[in-house]
Amino acid sequence: MAGSEGALQVELVAADRTVWSGHATMVIARTVEGDVGILRGHAPLLSLLTDAVVEITDEEGDVVVAAVDGGFLSVAADRVSILSERAVLAEEIDIDAARAELERVPDGEIAEGETERRIRRAEVRIRAAEKAR
Structure with missing residues (x-):
């Protein structure tokens, strides 16, 4: 245009x-x-x-x-x-770090809502990085 x-x-x-x-x-x-x-x-x-x-x-x-x-x-x-x-x-996202974040989410150490939010944010970063490939 x-x-x-x-x-x-x-x-x-x-x-x-x-x-x-x-x-x-x-x-x-x-x-x-x-x-x-x-x-x-x-x-x-x-x-x-x-x-x-x-x-x-x-x-x-x-x-x-x-x-x-x-x-x-x-x-x-x-x-x-x-x-x-x-x-x-997406190109600024370290996809390996985002995947590691999913694995690091501690059980019971963080309030339930905060754990869900950390998981959701890591998943979003992975989707963004994969979509940009």
Whole structure:
């Protein structure tokens, strides 16, 4: 797309950095209400994200894959903001470390909800890394 006139302006932001910013043709994310696909002209939206994989198709057709630890998704006037406490691009994920994290989750040493969250986050990172291969 020449000039980015037909594109979405997308920002994927973690608490400590901008993870990805640019123009895209499509964004796919998982909210607490289910998966959502966003194209140009999408209705305004504000939703909670779950721990999941986010896919951003850039203007050249390449797919940027990231793992997010929940957060918020905002869509307005062809601008998409994805805000998460932690977000990491798939190519930054050490898949062996994520698999090891699944094996290290201690039984009974962490509150049940926290154990489930650690497992879910490790699984999301593995899915993101495998999807980007």
